[in-house]
Amino acid sequence: MVKIAGGFGASELFQFLRDGEPRTRAELAQLTGLARSTISLRIDELLEHGLVTPVGEAVSTGGRPPAQIALNPGARVVVAADLGATHGRVAITDLSGTVLRSVFEDLVIDNGPEVVLDWLVLTINRLMVECDRPISDLVAVGIGLPGPVEHESGRPTNPPIMPGWDGYDVPAHMRRTFSVPILVDNDVNIMALGERAMGWPDADNIIFVKVSTGIGLGIIGGGVLQRGAQGIAGDIGHVKIPRGAGVVCKCGNEGCLEAIAGSPAIIADLRGIGRDITTVAELVALVKSGDTSAIQAVRQAGRDIGEVLTVCVSIINPSVITIGGALAQAGEHIIAGVREVVYSRSTPFAAEHLSIVQSRAGEMAGVAGASIMAIERALSPEGIEGIGA
């Protein structure tokens, strides 16, 4: 039987401690409306499972100082995996999202799901051993993939890259080894989650822009991640922009944003005027070296992206836009281009409270978000139930 109603058990009380803030029993009684004695019973239960710990004492208000209870982040761990086209980052984090151990390795997503996910399983096992943690401490796995994912089922859908992954049941594969919840999502989506967690915890409307080979948006609107009807919300790489007239995109259309402002386009342009670069890393290095043409090209890309973001601002009305992805490593030039266009085109009221800044989470945005996604599930009332409370 699925327990929906029923009493106020330890898992329900635990929800009031999820944020990591230490609280006294009295505070919890106030919050929940239960008697202090009942709270104590629940706390004992949670203490037994190690999910919470006493955290010193609060200041006395004239009598015996109240003991503070807080989430014990080290009680369990989750896996956060951010898989790209050519690299993968896998981390073990505790329940506060703190990375305990991580690896960044080459990886060929084109090898297909069997090979890649088997590698992921091995890597997780290895990291768990290195952390000196039994597998039983693992309570959830979050995975980001470089393409559209139907989040409910965890299956990639129509990915433009990732041959062999279309419709593959990623959670089922992972559950063959780890019998815990497996959460899968688009890499840009989890980056948005990570970015919010690390930099803008109070922002309910935030847009994360990934600028790299492709250009994509992770959108948090009304406090929740926006995935859209088919999991392809934020897929702005093939929006048509005026400056792209005549430029053919690999998607078959012409004038796509990606075909003008994506890193391959910028690199090709710079090669055309004699710069010997082929990778994004080399492009970033060239910009950082102060090469004027490269700087101009990147700034123009920022302007082009800004064209589309201006419309996003009108539609979503975010309070923050953060720019991340490999190309964002090249300093403020892209952002300067974005700002130039967005601030001049948006209505004053919308622009007034809008921050456009570089990603604070940087390269860790992906694993941070995957970790959040996994923790969120693990600590939910249903998840906690499974853990043992």
Next chain:
Amino acid sequence: MVKIAGGFGASELFQFLRDGEPRTRAELAQLTGLARSTISLRIDELLEHGLVTPVGEAVSTGGRPPAQIALNPGARVVVAADLGATHGRVAITDLSGTVLRSVFEDLVIDNGPEVVLDWLVLTINRLMVECDRPISDLVAVGIGLPGPVEHESGRPTNPPIMPGWDGYDVPAHMRRTFSVPILVDNDVNIMALGERAMGWPDADNIIFVKVSTGIGLGIIGGGVLQRGAQGIAGDIGHVKIPRGAGVVCKCGNEGCLEAIAGSPAIIADLRGIGRDITTVAELVALVKSGDTSAIQAVRQAGRDIGEVLTVCVSIINPSVITIGGALAQAGEHIIAGVREVVYSRSTPFAAEHLSIVQSRAGEMAGVAGASIMAIERALSPEGIEGIGA
């Protein structure tokens, strides 16, 4: 004390009956995990308050046929008000959203909040009398206003029209007479709510387009209404489109969508070639009469709006776009223009499962949405608590 935890009272059980579907006691026991005897106690409580009623019997499965219990929509009523710049529609609806009585009257929003809201109060009182309902049956009021509203506080913020309304505490004014929850939102937002309820109950990602004097979007993403950081999400009237180059908008910029595709622009164009029209209604009539120039103008407006909607599709990835507002009354011409652009520009995958259709709720979208918003609040656990369960 705010009751947060505590037992499973009648208000909690009520949540399982909110959808209006009749259920047997056994089904409710299954759903909630409570014993049948406990369910019976709660049902009795709800029956006493009249919030639910027995609805015949379900088919016997070999024994005594189970009695069906369902929400009693007539138990209470809510007020739904859709106030525009020059007209207002006010309705009394039951808890299923069925309109019991409504009026559509001229109204000058420029008269300011005091005058307009006093009129609203009088109108509500009159309608309640006409419905033969005591004021005590009223449990919530939903109001839509033609401008940005900070929904949490119910105050208009920086409205481009509605002089005198900026920052006015609408709920406080209404509560002077009706001590019930007062919900206020942008008119386009409530139209989106109404449209979904009346036409697309299962769509979690839907865009409602209001095409009239202004052009705005009501966006439901991930199942929740998207309001944005300042309540101006979906405000696409001043997005720049290429065809608008050189056309000055009343906002001061040039090339705004509204300055090209809004009804004043279309009317001005048609007057320029000798058509004697001044109002939207006349424009609609002209289109319906088969005037080729008018049809072409409206279709072109559809294409212009489609330009912006194409970007929306990439960003939001909706499953439905519905076109409403005064101009949408002019038949399929606008929609044809929108489809023309959106379907040809969007990625095949996004376009494949996207329906672009005329509003099903039509002129009632606003009050339908305001009614939903009010009912939603009234039937929530906190709201029901206040009603008496």
Next chain:
DNA sequence: CGACTTTCGTCGAATATCGACGATAGGATC
């Protein structure tokens, strides 16, 4: 028409929650 099946309402039993009380651990006062 009687046996069977399933639901409904009631009531005692089981369980969970509450409130009070003494113990505990500091701060305040002299």
Next chain:
DNA sequence: GATCCTATCGTCGATATTCGACGAAAGTCG
């Protein structure tokens, strides 16, 4: 530094709520 005061903590009996069983009720099926 000893004593009083205050506020929290853990325990335990009292209380309220929920459960499960039982008989009555209301149909179906043979």
